[in-house]
Amino acid sequence: MLAFLLRRVGQAILVMLTVGLIAFSLFRFVGDPVVYMGGQDATEAQRELWRRELGLDRPFFVQYWSFVKNAAHGEFGLSLRQVQPVSRLIADRLPATLELSFVAALLAVLAGIPMGIYTALRPRSWLSHALLAGSLAGVSLPTFLIGILLILVFSVTLGWLPSFGRGDVVQLGGWSTGFLTASGLKSLILPAITLGLFQMTLIQRLVRSEMLEVLRTDYIRFARARGLTDRAVHFRHALKNTLVPVITITGLQLGAIIAFAIITETVFQWPGMGLLFIQSVNFADVPVMAAYLCLVAAFFVLINLVVDLLYYAVDPRLRIETQ
């Protein structure tokens, strides 16, 4: 078990270093931050000076190495766009993104699983057909379009919900939360639906197909032959076995939700990390982009690790094999 953990941590570090390296080699294509720092009146001599002072003229690997060295100390430098510590910029935005992702994931699970069960158990009802057709739309419509459509209906036409932003937030220590105010909760609804819709339909379809598969197996047939109630057959025996792969996929999708928040945050001007990242790309703000990408990679690695461990705990066959 310990060896397994150590091996995974070693792999995680390797993944992070690779992500950093790829990110750094891509940064050369986003342009020259010095252009934005100077505006139209800066002279070439000034820009040259900044480039030198910021170390942007050094060779690629030297820049990468100093980034890794500082990052290992938790030091990400100052944002070139806003001249504030990157770590604080990200810490300020992290709660917004995590709260949004959490609500979106919760929504996806709480709505997706029952819908999946229903469509599996009543495949011929009109509601199942409607749900399946709806889920097709959820999978195929791009996120920004869903967001804009929701804004059009619920903000512009009906005027029920705010069209952008996070509403009022309450500071709890270093964490700003929108859960405690009415406007904060209202502001959460549309972005959370936008962000969670894809995952919801994914879970719905996954549960449905897994469930249909399980319902065809022998032990379900034997359970029925024994005269168990439908309820016991469906929920105690079938659903439990369905959920193993669903848990795995849902866990992995959580990382995707955090990463995909970029688009939803841009559409709703949600002040999270995704919005910060998009604006940093426009400005070629390398320190912020590098820190963000490493953080997202860290999330993925961490979630993967937890999922692997869960799998290990849930599936007895894995334990037997390692013994």
Added chain:
Amino acid sequence: MKRIFILLALLLALPAQGTTLRWAAQNDILTFDPHSQNHTTTITLVMHVYESLTRYGKKYDIEPSLATDWKQISPTQWRFNLRKNVKFHDGTPFTADDVIFSYGRIKQPQGTMQIYVDGVKEVRRIDDHTVDFILAGPDPVLLRKLTDFRIMSKVWSEKNRAQNVQDAKAKEESYASRNANGTGAYILKGWEPDKRLVLAANPAWWDKREGNVTDVVYTPIKADATRVSALLAGDVDLVTDLPTQDVARLKQNAALKVLEGHEVRTIFIGLDQFNNELQYSDVKGKNPFKDVRVRRALNLAVDREAIKRVTMRGLSIPAAIMVAPGVHGHTAELDKVSGADPVAARKLLAEAGYPNGFEFTLDCPNNRYVNDEEICQALVGMWAKAGVRAKLNAIPFATHIPKILKHDTSAYMLGWGVATFDSLYTLQSLVRTQTTGADGSFNCGRVSDAKLDALIDAMKTELDVKKRDAMIREALVRVRDEAFYVPLHHQLRPWAMKKNVTTLHRADDRPEARFARVD
């Protein structure tokens, strides 16, 4: 009767209701440090809080602000009398020391605002409310430049260790980048980056606000569709960065109004006129852009009205010269655009020795100006009619600019705004042969013309307005007739607002809350 009196008394006793202006635009500010970033959005918000010695009036004429009056003691020495009894928002009085301190601060190399005191050698204290500006040479646009030289409190800056302009290579951020203490009409109440910036009226301001706005909530909204939706949903009162395709629809909305005005920014194409062999082209051994006939042909082939109608949906003023209306030196008669004539263009090209045209690459930004890439696409089509084959290379602005600054281009698009509202600014940066400083700083195609250089150098120091105006006119006409550039249009910048909002359109794209009313 008595009851009515009581009611009236009660009404009068109520505190005056505050009026809030909720305003959304595309970008957030970069900092609140007034000497750090030469960035339009940043300056727009900063100038609500910090003031300069002079300021622009409604028609961009120079008005006294923190200086009440001035006179020239000699061509290189200006005396400014400072306004008395002005207090910074923290209560410290404004004196000559603050001007001298701010001059030292704006000159620091890590900032990008030095150009606004360019040519000022020294600021000398005469007494508490008098300073002398000593210049390196005569400067006819000094008062215009000083509108963007904002005054900070020396005492406050020293107390908060904000004597230095914020610095991206420093280890920590500067106090002045998030906190502010100016003398202006509004006080900074708070700024949460990418969320909102809140200003409140300064009750002790020396001047009177023309409008009734007591609170300003500025929200950056990045996505175009969301910004327009926020206005339609009534979540904001004023939107200043409008996507062109939405303007016509917003105009038809009964709850809104659209204020149309132009921006002092001219969009144009620059051409390499330096290399002996044109880069990224099929012409070998020579550079067609060195031939005035070719440059004229490129100008002739452009249908500016079509670009206005189709690409810009009416939101541009076709341009014949390199400065926009409102800039000193621009006249309608100089800026008269002739229609496109691809046949004549083809003839000119044949005369120049290119009967079958030639090929070159057009570098174009795709995220900076209104519909920049679409304009370039339209140009490619228009030039094709004259037989010139342009290949479009549309890239992000952050990559485009370093490329053209290195002269690594054969033709490029650029837009040029005019901070001083004077033609010299454009001529010096774009037309003057490149040397040091602002001379030719964005002359990316390396235009070099001895006659223009002499004219530009002379107008830098000519104090006789009539003589100087004649020089500006001569220079603008020469640039036009020699076709050193291909001007396309001056950008229009409509603002949309609710029906109950009244405000003054600003050609420098800097809305000012002191002019705004919400009824």
